[in-house]
Amino acid sequence: MPSASRTRRRLTTARERLVDVVDTDVLVWEALKAPRAARAQLEVELVELRTTEDVERVAPPEHAAQAIPFVERGDQGFAAVADGRFAGWIWLSRASHRDPWSGLNVRLAADEGYAYALWIEPELRPKGVARVLMVAMLSAVHTDPALTRVYGWVDRQNRESQMLLRLLGFKNVQSVKRVMLLDRFGRALPRSDRPAEGPLSRHGRHRTAMAAEAPVNPLLLGDPL
Numbered sequence: 087m088p089s090a091s092r093t094r095r096r097l098t099t100a101r102e103r104l105v106d107v108v109d110t111d112v113l114v115w116e117a118l119k120a121p122r123a124a125r126a127q128l129e130v131e132l133v134e135l136r137t138t139e140d141v142e143r144v145a146p147p148e149h150a151a152q153a154i155p156f157v158e159r160g161d162q163g164f165a166a167v168a169d170g171r172f173a174g175w176i177w178l179s180r181a182s183h184r185d186p187w188s189g190l191n192v193r194l195a196a197d198e199g200y201a202y203a204l205w206i207e208p209e210l211r212p213k214g215v216a217r218v219l220m221v222a223m224l225s226a227v228h229t230d231p232a233l234t235r236v237y238g239w240v241d242r243q244n245r246e247s248q249m250l251l252r253l254l255g256f257k258n259v260q261s262v263k264r265v266m267l268l269d270r271f272g273r274a275l276p277r278s279d280r281p282a283e284g285p286l287s288r289h290g291r292h293r294t295a296m297a298a299e300a301p302v303n304p305l306l307l308g309d310p311l
């Protein structure tokens with residue numbers, strides 16, 4: 087028969103798996119200087135993704151299905167292809183919206199972008215592919231006169247991603263706790279945003295700029311923090 091302490095431990099683990107509270111950092115890259123060029127350890131072709139056809143041409147079906155809403159929102163994808171095969175991607179959005187998986191609401195001013203969905207196929211890590219993709223995305227932000235900065239969020243425990251973003255010059259701008267149910271349904275823990283003015287806060291980071299320049303489509307947003 088399991089001991090009382092072992093039963094307690096099992097119950098705690100089951101509860102943790104059911105509901106998880108995740109510390110999340112929001113980082114910003116200011117588009118002041120062009121990012122330093124990067125090379126991967128394998129030959130990588132970069133492909134820009136704007137349409138469903140672009141996505142379906144490059145990505146396997148399970149990835150392509152995930153990206154349909156990205157394209158519909160008008161977001162721009164940067165994909166890497168190695169030896170004719172999909173190697174990974176990152177997406178850039180210019181629209182305030184709610185990320186359906188994490189439940190986080192990202193609120194952007196007119197001159198702000200948001201990078202998300204960075205993914206490299208596991209067998210191609212770590213060979214520098216993410217860095218090449220990030221540099222391509224940041225170069226696009228830098229050369230776009232309408233953009234002055236780009237945000238991204240990353241779990242505090244995600245060592246690889248934390249390292250990558252910081253090496254590229256991203257800096258902390260906010261932190262938030264998000265709650266995950268069964269690792270499937272998420273939302274921000276109310277009032278966990280620190281500071282309370284940031285891209286994951288009710289009014290975004292640049293309240294005046296948002297009000298003046300970037301009307302937010304309320305249909306794209308979920309509950310405020």
Ligand SMILES: CC(C)(COP(=O)(O)OP(=O)(O)OC[C@H]1O[C@@H](n2cnc3c(N)ncnc32)[C@H](O)[C@@H]1OP(=O)(O)O)[C@@H](O)C(=O)NCCC(=O)NCCS
Pocket residue numbers: 203204205206207210211212213214215216217218239240241244245246247249250253
């Ligand atoms: C995070 C991720 C995108 C990195 O992709 P990658 O192609 O392996 O990364 P790179 O080879 O370009 O590495 C770039 C930098 O990231 C950091 N890094 C990557 N893998 C690392 C590891 N295993 N340990 C420590 N640092 C690592 C390093 O700083 C590295 O720079 P260096 O090569 O000068 O040391 C990849 O692991 C991934 O897809 N993870 C799952 C999805 C995910 O976490 N996405 C990010 C959400 S915010």
